[in-house]
Amino acid sequence: xxxxxxxxxxxxxxxxxxxxxxxxxxxxxxxxxxxxxxxxxxxxxxxxxxxxxxxxxxxxxxxxxxxxxxxxxxxxxx
Numbered sequence: 001x002x003x004x005x006x007x008x009x010x011x012x013x014x015x016x017x018x019x020x021x022x023x024x025x026x027x028x029x030x031x032x033x034x035x036x037x038x039x040x041x042x043x044x045x046x047x048x049x050x051x052x053x054x055x056x057x058x059x060x061x062x063x064x065x066x067x068x069x070x071x072x073x074x075x076x077x078x
Contacts, residue, residue, distance in 0.1 A: 022049060048077040 055069050
């Protein structure tokens with residue numbers, strides 16, 4: 001079992017990369033909206049990602065079950 005510091009040190013760069021990927025995808029979507037002057041007909045996937053980020057943004061979750069909650073969230077919104 002890793003210590004809290006070792007957990008951060010081990011997984012930080014990978015997590016940062018994944019968050020940058022989500023940000024880049026959302027930026028590409030926004031650029032496409034500007035370019036085409038219209039939003040997607042069905043924005044449920046974009047809203048789903050934004051809701052997922054709300055789940056992730058909870059600073060200290062007592063049950064430490066964010067991954068489980070995300071899996072449930074994506075199962076319900078797919």
